[in-house]
Amino acid sequence: MSTARDEILRRIAAAHTAAPPPPLAYADIERGYLTGGEATGEALAEVLVDRLRDYKALVRRVERTQLPAAVAAALTARGVARLVVPDGLPPAWLAETTVDVLRDGEGHRLGVDDLDGADGVLTGCAVAMAETGTLVLDASPDQGRRALTLVPDYHLCVVLPESVCDDVPAGLARLDVTRPLTWVSGPSATSDIELERVEGVHGPRTLEVIVVHDTQD
Amino acid sequence: MSPTTGPVLLGMPGRPTTSPRGVGNLRGEETFPQAARHALADAQLRRNLGHATATIRAKRAAVVAERPDWEELREAGRQLKVHTMAHLPDYLVQLEAAVTARGGVVHWARDATEANQIVTALVQATGAAEVVKVKSMATAEIGLNEALEAAGIAAYETDLAELIVQLGHDKPSHILVPAIHRNRAEIRQIFLSEMGDVDPALTDDPAVLAGAARLHLRRKFLSAKVAISGANFGVAETGTLAVVESEGNGRMCLTLPETLITVMGIEKVVPRAQDLEVFLQLLPRSSTGERMNPYTSMWTGVTPGDGPQAFHLVLLDNGRTAVLSDAHGRDALNCIRCSACLNVCPVYERAGGHAYGSVYPGPIGAILSPQLTGIEDNASLPYASTLCGACYDACPVKIDIPTILVHLRAEHTEAHAREHKVPSPESLAMKAAAYVMGNPRRWTLALRSARLGRLLGRRRGVIGPVPVPVAQQWTGTRDIPQPPQQSFRDWWAGEHRPVAAARPSGEPGPAPRTEPDRRGQDRGAGS
Incomplete structure (x- = not known):
């Protein structure tokens, strides 16, 4: 095995000898692009909501105190009877719903068939990038392992105000990329037929997002 | 296998090692003009291509216009690639160390044959007789599906367009949308005759067709033991790999099976995690014309209790180091496979992807394929262009494709003159x-x-x-x-x-016009 490794590294060295590459240090790479905008708080949340809707996600906006009621309302509207939740989901989020809850966590992992038989999954998210309408899941306790948000056909995701940031550079800076990450921008979709976007293929066909804001005084 | 055992050859300007003949999908059976002639005679194909490329051009233009810093992003992307190619050995070794430290196993493959052998042996070691696949240019390039089939392993393509190509016993014709040459009515026919489990009342509504693909592949995903993917990016600093997709078939393959095997070209490495902020803005807008693609998965080695518990990364050369050894052509390696250059190319729009012979069609294919194989095996491709420059303008990492095309034409002309006593x-x-x-x-x-x-x-x-x-x-x-x-x-x-x-003399001044x-x-x- 190591012979192929040595051979490839030797070939690269030979290529660099034959055609010396231009010197360009990492620190000298020009990064003239924008990182983080002016918008904050409500303005940022408005951009997020606009972008989520543009990519056909369902969006509810509620005050923090209204979150449990909004969760219950969303699940009722969708007709969810069996809901998957990760162990670390804040219990208060489920305070007003009466659906059957399937918990997944260390020592009690749900099988794929359990997930496939559920009507939906409820999670939080690590970061929400407003400019692209992207939610990032990083397998934190309120999000769980990756399969939970993949197999059920309906994903209800709660975005707290502290998770909202401006754009990709701002969001990436907040993330630990060595955690398993799933970046979600709208429901699953395809452009494979005549390059027209169609929502709903293998991932959840419906993405609903509850964007929470704090009470304004 | 390699004769370079002694120090004798070191330092000698020997010919760089290109992708071997007889394996993989980098060479066509006909020259570009011959193959293009068939394509141009097919009015349906021209209509499908014209419709699809016009649609995507408009979408791309709209989301690119949203970014006031688009040119700065392109320049950052270009410089990141130039820097990475100049320090490739360091970053590959760093990537290997980081992946290994997180529980992954790294393999190196000199060429398509070796990569196919490695992957086949890895699948056989799991005892699985079938694998699910995420769309991957690298595995299409090396002809992995054919190699697995020869070893009695069934490989199921799960990307919708790849599925259409596989079910239609067809060849891919576009980097992003391999079935771009098919319209909805043709896709419906392919599903009806090849899927087996499809509702005969299937319509040609794209949403209904996508629904049929979901049903068809669902059991495969939930029961698969082994998945094979490519990678859009591999972060040297952390060992993180990234796959960018839309449908969720990528997430299925990267999450549910026990074993994951990823084949990645050595040029896909990026130095640091922060660099993804450049490429994850450039790629989706250039590729599908979206602000962000629906799903991007990132994983680092093995995470206990989440996703595959065995992970193998195969680093592939297959002619890439030969490209790197050409100062005028090496920027072809900077490509992030967005396919924007195909969609804006007047030649691609009319001839379609099959005419290029290789899995890499369009302007980028015209400079990449001949360099991976050696110019003599794809000699007609550098001429498959009007040199209009639209590809250069669209390229998110500013690859100067027209200049490289001209360089390769010159190389071909000189090679021809050397080999033939009689001038052309x-x-x-x-x-x-x-x-x-x-x-x-x-x-x-x-x-x-x-x-x-x-x-x-x-x-x-x-x-x-x-x-x-x-x-x-x-x-x-x-x-x-x-x-x-x-x-x-x-x-x-x-x-x-x-x-x-x-x-006549005597007539003064200039005559009126x-x-x-x-x-x-x-x-x-x-x-």
């Missing part, structure tokens, strides 16, 4: 032209004799195919305007005869 008809024609143009008298005579060409174009006003060797090659694909009655030089000479000879003069001028401009 084209080079003879060029020598003759240089002789004629080198002297004003010879040039004037040549222009006058061109008037004979009017005999050829009498009927349509243009000269069509001329059945004479050499001229035949040129005129077979081009119409030449009928030469004018009078050349510009003759008209000029007539206009500027010495005053005494030109005008008359109608025949203007006609002469118009005609002269054409010569």
Whole structure:
């Protein structure tokens, strides 16, 4: 095995000898692009909501105190009877719903068939990038392992105000990329037929997002 | 296998090792002009391509216009790639160490044959007789599906377009949308005849067709033991791999099976996690014309309790180091496989992807394929362009494709001259032209004799195919305007005869311009 490794590294060295590459240090790479905008708080949340809707996600906006009621309302509207939740989901989020809850966590992992038989999954998210309408899941306790948000056909995701940031550079800076990450921008979709976007293929066909804001005084 | 055991060859300017013949999908069976002829005769194909490329061009333009810093992003992307290629050994070794530290196993493959052997052995070791696959250019390039099939392993493509291609016993024709040459009605027919488990009432509504693919693949995903993927990016600093997709088939393959095998070209490495902020803005907008693609998965080695518990990364050369050894052509390695250059190319839009022979079609394919295989195996591709430059403008990492095309044409011409004692008809024609143009008298005579060409174009006003060797090659694909009655030089000479000879004496000043003069001028401009 190591012979192929040595051979490839030797070939690269030979290529660099034959055609010396231009010197360009990492620190000298020009990064003239924008990182983080002016918008904050409500303005940022408005951009997020606009972008989520543009990519056909369902969006509810509620005050923090209204979150449990909004969760219950969303699940009722969708007709969810069996809901998957990760162990670390804040219990208060489920305070007003009466659906059957399937918990997944260390020592009690749900099988794929359990997930496939559920009507939906409820999670939080690590970061929400407003400019692209992207939610990032990083397998934190309120999000769980990756399969939970993949197999059920309906994903209800709660975005707290502290998770909202401006754009990709701002969001990436907040993330630990060595955690398993799933970046979600709208429901699953395809452009494979005549390059027209169609929502709903293998991932959840419906993405609903509850964007929470704090009470304004 | 390699004869380079002693120090004898070190430092010698030996020929770089290109992708081997007889394996993989980098070479077509016909030259580009031959293959394009079939494509151009297919009106349905041209309609499908025209519709799809027009749609995606408009979407891309809209989301690119949203970014006031688009040019700065492109420049950052370009510089990141240039820097990475200059430090490739360091970053590959760093990537290997980081992946290994997180529980992954790294393999190195010199070429397609070796990569196929490694992957086949890894699948066999799991005991699985079938694998699910995420769309991957690298595995299409090396012909992995064919190699697995030869070993009795069934490989199921799960990307919708790849599924359409696989079920249709067809070949991919686009980097992003391999079934771009098919319209919805054709896709419906393929599903009805090949899927087996499809509802006969299937319509050709794209949403309904996507639903049929979901049903068809669902059981496969939930029961698969082994998945094979490519990678869009591999972060040297952390060992993190990233796959960018839309449908969720990527997430299924990267999450549910027990074993994951990823084949990644060595040029896909990026130095640091922060660099993804550049590429994850450039790629989706250039590729599908979206602000962000629906799903991006990132994983680092093995995470206990989440996703595959065995992870193998195969680092692939297969001619990439040969590309790197050409100072004028190596930027082709900077490609992030967005396919924007295909969608804006007037040649691709008409000829389609199959005409290029290789899995890498369009402008990027025309510079990448000949360099991966050696110019002699894809000699017609650098000529498959009008050099209009639209590809360069669209490229998110600013690869100067037209300049590389011209460089490869020159390389091909020089290689041909070296190998053939007898000069090519084209080079003879060029020598003759240089002789004629080198002297004003010879040039004037040549222009006058061109008037004979009017005999050829009498009927349509243009000269069509001329059945004479050499001229035949040129005129077979081009119409030449009928030469004018009078050349510009003759008209000029007539206009500027010495005053005494030109005008009756005693008439002062220049004569007012008359109608025949203007006609002469118009005609002269054409010569």
